[in-house]
Amino acid sequence: MATPIIDSAVAAPSTVSPGGSFVVTIIAHDPDARALTLSAVVTDAEGNSSAPVSIPLVISDPITYALSAPTGAGFTITARAGSPNVFDCKAP
Amino acid sequence: MGTTYTLVAAVTDREGHTAQQNINVVVGTLSGISPWFVEDFSTYTTTANLMANPNGWYSTGEDVCGNSAPNGTCPTSDVGTIWLDTGVGLNTGGYSLTQSMRYDQVDGGICSGPSVGRNINFPSSVTEVWVEVWLKWSVGWTAADSRAGGGCDPDYKLLFGRITGAGDRWSLGIEGGGGTADEYFICSYPPTGSSNLNVNFTGSPAGGTLAVAGFTPDSGDGWHRVRGHWKIGTGANDGVDAWWFDNNLCVNRTGINPSATTIYGLALGRNMNSGPKHTPQSYWWGRVATWKTDPGWGA
Numbered sequence: 001m002a003t004p005i006i007d008s009a010v011a012a013p014s015t016v017s018p019g020g021s022f023v024v025t026i027i028a029h030d031p032d033a034r035a036l037t038l039s040a041v042v043t044d045a046e047g048n049s050s051a052p053v054s055i056p057l058v059i060s061d062p063i064t065y066a067l068s069a070p071t072g073a074g075f076t077i078t079a080r081a082g083s084p085n086v087f088d089c090k091a092p
Numbered sequence: 093m094g095t096t097y098t099l100v101a102a103v104t105d106r107e108g109h110t111a112q113q114n115i116n117v118v119v120g121t122l123s124g125i126s127p128w129f130v131e132d133f134s135t136y137t138t139t140a141n142l143m144a145n146p147n148g149w150y151s152t153g154e155d156v157c158g159n160s161a162p163n164g165t166c167p168t169s170d171v172g173t174i175w176l177d178t179g180v181g182l183n184t185g186g187y188s189l190t191q192s193m194r195y196d197q198v199d200g201g202i203c204s205g206p207s208v209g210r211n212i213n214f215p216s217s218v219t220e221v222w223v224e225v226w227l228k229w230s231v232g233w234t235a236a237d238s239r240a241g242g243g244c245d246p247d248y249k250l251l252f253g254r255i256t257g258a259g260d261r262w263s264l265g266i267e268g269g270g271g272t273a274d275e276y277f278i279c280s281y282p283p284t285g286s287s288n289l290n291v292n293f294t295g296s297p298a299g300g301t302l303a304v305a306g307f308t309p310d311s312g313d314g315w316h317r318v319r320g321h322w323k324i325g326t327g328a329n330d331g332v333d334a335w336w337f338d339n340n341l342c343v344n345r346t347g348i349n350p351s352a353t354t355i356y357g358l359a360l361g362r363n364m365n366s367g368p369k370h371t372p373q374s375y376w377w378g379r380v381a382t383w384k385t386d387p388g389w390g391a
Contacts, residue, residue: 016119028111066101091119
C-alpha cells in the first residue's frame with residue numbers, strides 16, 4: 001500500500017505576534033483511495049442478459065492528521081472539532 | 093523581526109504509512125522588539141470572565157458601564173455595555189486575534205456625557221512609554237451632537253495616559269465634525285490654557301491640540317492603529333509627546349517639560365461629551381500593547 005501524500009500544509013498567518021493565533025490547514029490524500037464503478041449483468045441459460053447495473057465502490061484508506069511544534073516551544077495546538085485537518089494554534 | 097519555528101504536519105494511513113511536511117511560523121513583533129505589556133483579550137472565556145479581571149490588569153473599581161451606572165458598578169452578570177466579543181477580532185498587520193473588547197454606547201442622551209470605559213494599570217509606573225492600540229468603530233459611529241446647530245462640545249475621550257504628580261493627563265480623542273463632516277482624531281497636548289503639566293514647547297506651532305482630519309470611523313473601514321510615545325523626562329525639557337493615527341502624524345512634540353512624576357496606566361475610553369441621541373453605536377479594542385524601550389517608530 002502507498003504512503004499518503006501531503007498536498008499542502010499552510011499556516012495562516014505565517015507571521016504572528018507573541019501569543020498570537022494562527023490556523024494550520026493540512027490537505028492530503030492517499031493514493032490507495034479511489035472510487036470505482038462496477039457493472040453487474042445477469043444472463044439466463046438462453047443467453048438473455050439484463051441491462052447493466054452500475055455499482056459504485058469506494059476503496060478508502062483513511063488518513064489521520066497531526067501537527068506538532070518543537071518540544072518546549074510553548075505553542076498551543078488544538079484540533080478543530082469536525083475538521084480533523086485543521087488546527088487552531090497559539091504562538092508562545 | 094522575530095523567531096522562526098518549524099512545525100511538522102504529519103498524515104498517517106491505516107497501515108501506518110506516514111508523510112510529513114514542515115511549516116515555518118515566525119513569531120515576532122512588527123518592530124522586532126517585544127512589548128512590555130500586551131492585552132489582546134485572547135485569554136478571556138466570557139464577558140463575565142473579562143470583567144472579573146483574572147489577570148489583575150484593570151482597576152475594576154473604576155469600570156464604567158454606562159451613564160446610568162456610576163463608577164465601579166459594572167456587574168459581571170449584566171455588564172450592559174462592555175463585552176468580550178468573540179465574533180470580532182483583530183486580524184491585520186501580521187496579527188491574528190479572535191477576540192476583542194466591545195464597548196456599546198447606548199442612547200447618547202445629548203450633552204449628558206455618557207461613559208463606557210475601563211482602566212489599565214501598568215505593571216509598574218514609568219516615566220516613558222510607547223503605546224499601540226488597535227481600534228474599530230461601527231458604521232455610522234460619531235461623536236457629533238445630532239441636533240441641528242449642535243450645542244455641546246462634540247468630543248469623545250478615547251485614550252488617556254494617566255499620571256501621578258499632577259492632576260491632568262495626556263489625552264487622545266475623537267471630535268465630531270458635525271453633520272456629515274468627518275470626525276477629527278485629536279491629540280490633546282496638556283496643557284491648553286491653565287495647566288498643571290507645565291509644558292514648555294520648543295518649535296511651532298504652539299498650542300495644545302493637533303488633529304488628524306478626515307478620520308472616518310463611521311465608514312466601517314475596519315481596524316485602525318493608534319501609536320504614540322509619552323515621555324515625562326527629567327525636568328530638563330526632554331519630554332516627548334508624539335502620536336499617529338494609522339500613518340498620519342497627529343502631534344510630535346519634543347523638548348517639553350511636563351511636571352508629572354510618573355505614567356501609571358491607560359484609560360480605555362471615557363465620556364462622550366455630546367453624541368447622537370437614541371443612536372446605539374459600538375467600537376472595539378482589538379489589542380493594547382506598550383513598550384518601555386523604543387520600538388523604532390521614529391519618535
